Amino acid sequence: MGKGFCALFKKDCRMLASGKFFLMAIGFLALYTAYVNLGYIRFMQMEPYHVYLYDPAETQASKSSLVQTVPSMEAMDAALSSDANGVGLDASAGDVRVVIYKGAEHIDRHRADYALSLLEPSVSLPPEVLGTNTPEQKARKEITCELLFFELAAVGFLGIAAVLFREKGMGVIRVHAILPLQKDLFLLSKLAVFLLCDLVFAVLLTLLNTGLADGAAVLPAVLLQTAILSLLMALVGLFCALLLKDFRQFTLAYLVIAIFAATPVFLSANTSVKFDWIHYHPFYHVYMGLKNAYFGTAVSPVYYIGAVGTIVLLFLAVRLAFHREIGKEG
Amino acid sequence: MIEVRNLTFSYSKDRQALHGLNFTVEDGEIFGFLGPNGSGKSTTQKILTGILKGHGGKVSLFGQDISAAHGQEFFQKIGVLFEFPYLYANLSAVDNLNYFASFYPKEQRRDVGELLDTLEFKPDFLKKPVSSYSKGMRQRVSMARALVSNPRLLFLDEPTSGLDPSGAVLFRKIIEQERKKGTTVFVTTHNMVDADLLCDRVAFISNGNLVALDTPKRLKEKNSNHRVVIDYLYQGQRESKTIEAPELEAGIPFAHDEIISIHSQEPTLEDMFIQYTGRGLS
Known part of the structure; x- marks a missing residue:
């Protein structure tokens, strides 16, 4: 056999x-x-999304250092045009409005949540760590x-x-x-x-x-x-x-x-x-x-x-x- | 060697392939099994070689019922030449034979080189892949595969298919040599020349029934009209006459100058098959 x-x-x-x-x-x-x-x-090691904030009245005092401030909505438009993955935050009208160029709904939700969390990094809940x-x-x-x-x-x-x-x-x-x-x-x-x-x-x-x-x-x-x-x-x-x-x-x-x-x-x-x-x-x-x-x-x-x-x-x-x-x- | 009693087989309820075959094959006999396509030849051979199970009746080989589990010992004693040369196309003749031989006990195996030499295989092709061989060469390797284990019982399906006339003569010679060694040979064929020259006895099968079984000579004699046709020259004219064979005992019973040929009117095996079954062999 x-x-x-x-x-x-x-x-x-x-x-x-x-x-x-x-x-x-x-x-x-x-x-x-x-x-x-x-x-x-290499693709997975890309930098996180850039977050651009237009806040003429400077209402967002506790924002993260990762947030880049732009002087005008025109400047934000220009930044998002050259960086399609970026997320814009418009705080000129009091409430923060999210501005995103061309993205799928689910992906945009992640990006929007990420950008908004950067405005108050100290308030963010610590994530549960799964695995090492x-x-x-x-x-x-x-x-x-x-x-x-x-x-x-x-x-x-x-x-x-x-x-x-x-x-x-x-x-x-x-x-x-x-x-x-x-x-x-x-x-x-x-x-x-x-x-x-x-x-x-x-x-x-x-x-x-x-x-x-x-x-x-x-x-x-x-x-x-x-x-x-x-x-x-x-x-x-x-x-x-x-x-x-x-x-x-x-x-x-x-x-x-x-x-x-x-x-x-x-x-x-x-x-x-x-x-x-x-x-x-x-x-x-x-x-x-x-x-x-x-x-x-x-x-x-x-x-x-x-x-x-x-x-x-x-x-x-x-x-x-x-x-x-x-x-x-x- | 082979004993078949009331053999029946059905592929499905309404498709009975064999209707109670009875025959025996003696030790050292060359037995021919003739029949047209779809007559039940292959089914019978598959039952005899242990490939098909679920038959009715009794089939014994080597004195043992084939329904009982023969296992590997049974397959060690048989050699099978299939209708088509089934070989590994990417391997050479030598590699194919060494591979198939490796399943048999060492002391039983024949030397692959000698065997191919006996089969007059072209030495240049020994190490070349089978895909580069002609049909005749593949048939020689297939025959070598069937013989490499020195079988006691040899099943040959259309042994001379794909061979040129000299190859067919060589194969018949080899089959005769095998019989002289004591090997029993079961030949399935359409080739009447092979059956007539090789077989001690032949069986005709038609629609799953055995319709005749005897030696080729007796089958022909039984159905001969005992007449001869004589071609001769008389007064410068070529003429032909058919007479009863006993009339020749007293010499040529008509005037002639020169006899050109005398032919017996003995029927061929194919004539006999058509007579018994009403069908041709093709």
């Missing part, structure tokens, strides 16, 4: 290598790392989590299906039906190869983008969540590849699973867009499991029971589809 598994594992690795899968994974790793370190983090991450650490963990989720859900899923479609196309799956081999090993070796690849990818992505110390601290939890997502996606990929006739049909399924299933999760978890039904979305829980792992938050045991149950059910479904495939006509 062990020898058979080794032969299958070696062959699957060769299939992945010949399909340039490893090269692709290294390419994605380099791309993500460059994006995080050269783009995303610096803004940069938080940003790094968030983006690493998103990229890892995307890589596992979309890219890995596509990779395993591509390998199986190649084997289906060559007809070699049927040869395995008459080999002295436990048939489940054919599936298990593929799952093992992809799991191993995904775990290595998760380690490298986490260490390269969250730093060695921070990365090492969260790695065990991240690897556990990676294993769950990797197995789920690999099994879904195998199931689709066994059931669907060709890669063209698969691309449609891929579109549904990778984009339509993952997009609401990203929106709900990372933006102010909220869906009431998102808690019924299985990917949401998987994504939050990964995010909680990066931030050291505990995950409910119900989630683990659900995940293991889903993996077992998916494996049984894949097994059924596999036995159906090997019995097909030539």
Whole structure:
């Protein structure tokens, strides 16, 4: 049994290598790392919004030093024209009026609140501190989590299906039906190869983008969540590849699973867009499991029971589809 | 070696593929299984090779019921050549054979190099990927895959498909050699020449029923009209005459100057198949 598994594992690795899968994974790793370190983090380190105050009667005595006073409304218009992210405060009529150029409603609310809070910094309530991450650490963990989720859900899923479609196309799956081999090993070796690849990818992505110390601290939890997502996606990929006739049909399924299933999760978890039904979305829980792992938050045991149950059910479904495939006509 | 009693199989309630087949295949025999597409040949072969489960009746191989879990031991004893050359296109012939051979015990495996040499595989292509091979070369590698485990029972589906005439002769020679070693061979084919030259016995299957089973010679003799056609020259003219074979015992029973050819009117296996089933083999 062990020898058979080794032969299958070696062959699957060769299939992945010949399909340039490893090269692709290294390419994605380099791309993500460059994006995080050269783009995303620099963007997140931008200065806060500038706040411009027109207050001819000098009614705002306790304002913060971050507030820039302008001599006239014309000067404020000029400042906001060149700094579209800035926030203007017009106190010329007694009450403070917020002036903002071209922004979405939700974002403007944040900016307006921030600008108004600067007028009375001493009165502001101290915020509740959740966690000990610096803004940069938080940003790094968030983006690493998103990229890892995307890589596992979309890219890995596509990779395993591509390998199986190649084997289906060559007809070699049927040869395995008459080999002295436990048939489940054919599936298990593929799952093992992809799991191993995904775990290595998760380690490298986490260490390269969250730093060695921070990365090492969260790695065990991240690897556990990676294993769950990797197995789920690999099994879904195998199931689709066994059931669907060709890669063209698969691309449609891929579109549904990778984009339509993952997009609401990203929106709900990372933006102010909220869906009431998102808690019924299985990917949401998987994504939050990964995010909680990066931030050291505990995950409910119900989630683990659900995940293991889903993996077992998916494996049984894949097994059924596999036995159906090997019995097909030539 | 193979014993099949009242074999039935249904893909669904209203789609019965096999209607009670009965036949046996002896040790060391080359047994031909002939039938048109959709007649139940592949279904029978899949049941015999343990791929399809859920049949009715009794099927025994190596003296054991196939319904009982044979496990890996059963698959160690059989070799299967599929209708199409199923190989890893990105691997070479040697890598393909080493991979498939790795599932069998070491002492059972044949030397891959020697095997490919016996099959007259072009040495230049040994390390090239299968994707660069011709159909005939792929068929040779597939045959090597079926033989690499030294099987006691060999299932061959259209063994000479995709081969040129010399390749087909070589394959028939190799199959004969396997039989001499004691291997039992179960051949599924449309090729009447293969069936006639190779098989000790042939079975005709049509619509899931076995309609005839005998040696190719006896099947033809039983249905022969015992006539011969003689082409000859007489007074500068070429002529042809059909006579009853026993008439020849006393010599040529008509005037002639020169005999050009004598052909028996024995039917071909295909004629026999059409006679038994009312259908052609294609």
